[in-house]
Amino acid sequence: MMRIVFRIFADSMNHFIMKNLVKVILFTLTGLLLFASMFQKATHVWDFKKLNGVEVPIPQPSLTFQNCRDGSFQERTEGYLKQNFGFREPLVRLYNQYLWDCYQKTPVGAGILTFGKDGWLYEPWVVADYYQIQFRNYAYDSAQMASMLTEEAHRVLQLQQLLEPYGTRLFVCQVPAKDLICPEHLPENQDKRFDDEPKISARFFNEEKYTQLGVNHLNLEQWFLQMKDTADFPLFPKTGTHWSYYASLFAADTLIRYMEHLGDINMKNIVIGPRTLDKAHNSDDDLESLLNLIRPLPNSQYYYADASIEEDTAAVMPKLITVGDSFWWSISNQIPMNSIFSSSPYWYYNSTIYFDDNYSSVNEVNLAEQLLSADFIMLFYSATQQYKLNNDFTKDALIALCYDPEEIASVRTTLEQIIRSDSSWMEKLKDKAASQYKTLDETVNNEVKWLINNNPGKYFPALNDSLPTKRSRCVDAYFNIDSLTFIEQEVEKVIQQIKGDEKQMQDINQKALKYGKTFEQALYDDALWVVNYKLEQGILQIPSRSRKNSCHGKNQSKI
């Protein structure tokens, strides 16, 4: 009986499927289309190449009654899912390829690229800067921008003069941007809104202002412009936004020469090896990689060379702090920095400090101590980034050098209290926190920072003096370091060096076993011996209470 029923069922199903074959197939395909994304998200059956470019990851939110009611849970969930759904990578690449093939454009929403003539790629703000309308993103009009740039130039001068007696040379390096060096490939100005208004360009304004005020500065942009017709290599790549990898080597050499001149010292030389032609890589095709296309663009070839450092025992190795934008990566990735500088931390946009293979936040360091420990501080920004006024570095630095940490904390606390006691202000910050996927505390802190940086002289009046005489106790504390503390610090440095060397670690281990010590004791004794030896040989000197006045590159932390 069961067999008959099954047979009838099977026959009727077979008849139904044969009669509706197309419908069945299409229904199945439609179902697959709908559920494919969820399936891929759950199983990750296909492993797609990650999308190029930096994306701020949106964390998966946890559901609470409050965040559901105020909508922040939904907002964050959508953001999170937008970054984490099945087939995202091929979908993005497919759509980008469609935009590229059909319209020669990149996604509007991202706003990361503009297409120039002859297949050249630019960042939109680089194009805007060429047409001198970039300032509209930072100021209401050109007069306001001029005022902001003038104030910043004065702050740079203040900081330069303030640091000089302590042996720290501050200088500005104006980094070339693609628009000025390669304007012939720029697209026409699409944004005609401000055609009739006065315009301003930070690069030209700053150059004039620095010269007028006597700010130490090196204009690599002008130098690149002069080189443009004579250099037998591209200064900027077609599909990258930074200077060409090869050209940046020459820029680095010029920078070293400038520091030698500024500090009246002798530094080691960079040796640029023989060049070879290769297809674009590293930063030379960084803009193309952002296109996230399926098919790569026809690529140009560029020069690449190895850089080494000439041995020179008479040369000094200063500490350099670079506060700047991403152009520095091309240099720091190619040049063996540790062979030229005793330390060369990179304060990326005055936010994250990269040193050796580590990184930390600028908020985590003793700013005054860091500034005083450096022999050179370089403000290294390309033209389009100069509107950001050194990312508030000068303000932070002046405050840190002139005010005690307790005084700074007190101002911050007062401002925080004012903000937190204002319910409407807090409501706005809550919205801001939700939209930026930040915590409320973080957003309040940023608001405090914004208030201070918006008008530093209001909260720290000493900054209103042309050259502030007030000093933070950190400045004196830095130079009044006693010999015991100094030796302890040096011992700690040597310990860290040993820990980074496997062979030395094995030696210490053997010594510990041989003399019946613990490993830590043996390590400390060895490091202390090294420091004492250096002191005896005069390689190391306990700093006096006087200000440092030459480039020693010693007694400095790595960051």
Add this chain to the structure above:
Amino acid sequence: MVFSSNIFLFFFLPIFLIAYFITPQKFRNYTLLLFSIVFYAYGAPDFVFLLVGECVINYFIVRAMGRCTDGVHTVSTKKKLLCGLSVVMALGLLLYFKYANFFMENLNTILGWAHHEPIGWMKVALPIGISFFTFQSITYTIDVYRGTTPPSQKLTDYVLYIMMFPQLIAGPIVNYNSVAAQLVSRTSTMEDRVVGFYRFVIGLAKKVLIANTMAAYADQVFGIAYGDLATGTAWIGILAYTFQIYFDFSGYSDMAIGLGKMMGFRFPENFNDPYTSRSVTEFWKRWHMTLGNFIMNYLYIPLGGNRKGKGRMYFNLWLCFLLSGLWHGASWNFVLWGAFHGLFICADKLFLKNALKKIGMLPSVVITFFLVAMGWVLFRVDTAADAGAFYQALFAFKGGLTVAGDAQFWCIFVLAIAFSFLTLVPFGQKLQDRIFADSYSKPLSWTMFAITLVLFILSAGSLCVSDFNPFIYFRF
């Protein structure tokens, strides 16, 4: 949650469809209701209780009304009272949530003119979709009152009618009597589900690929001080907006109709090539048709329609459009937009329609399109003064282009024109009929699947790469 979002496309919809189709037939309404409540609560958690509460109360009011027995030629007083109560409750909520801010702002402006202190008030938040569910609630009450349909036998069926997620946020406005039977019993074949999905994807593509592209340009143009606009830019800007609003709203309706079809519902069409209209009157028979029907059946006719003389008819028509404008948004520019259309509807009755008929099809379509586009200026700007400035920009004959569109904009712009006026030629009409058919021949089935696949991938890709995705009609 909007249909054109990743969370809806890749999570909510697949999960819902699995849950819906594995549920036994007789329990499917509960699944749909549950997901509809989640859908609404996701976007407006605070208001979901208000909406459900209103539905429950109205259900019992209307059920009590349905039990009232009328005389031969008279309607019982109790029935009238219950009907009034139901309508007042629905309209009261709409007036409070949608128009309280508008009222207070205007009152304070008047007080300001009279040198009085403004009255302080807490801004009222707008529940999503209130304009649509209020009207649906009213159609239910009035249909039962008129005896067109009996009251719903199950509370959950009624709540589902109001809250069904495909049409909850932005319509179409579905009359209760047109879906009452489907709420109780409906079937969806395999073909319905596939064809419904095709319709959904077509709507998605209209919204994401066409409307959003037009919106990006229109927003740029309307973001510039109108005094600075070159005439060409102002014209392209308003045309971009004209196409944006059509493809945005009709796309959403297509998505709602497609989703309904996948579940076996037959929602009414909401658009019928409105830009091919030969008069403003015809435009309103083709644009947002379910709203037009609502206004006709539940406002114009109760006001007396054309039964009380010509003067009253013109007044009724004009008032209906004025209120229709206000329904679109609590702002004077929407009132002006309604009044503008009301004016041309009256003019049509008086002479314009006949005059347009005489000049031939193409000129009448062009003139009507021009009038409609002029109306959209009022819809898009914030104030009457802004509208004046924009009209000035349109006719100032200032040369050049303030905002040059890119290749994508121009390609999509041309496509938008082609799709909007396609049915003016017989071939276009035939093509459209075949695309929006209920069933397809085998070759057309494959073609439609291929088109749907491409549109779905492009739309999904566009949603992935772009954050620009606002719906114009979302907060009505």
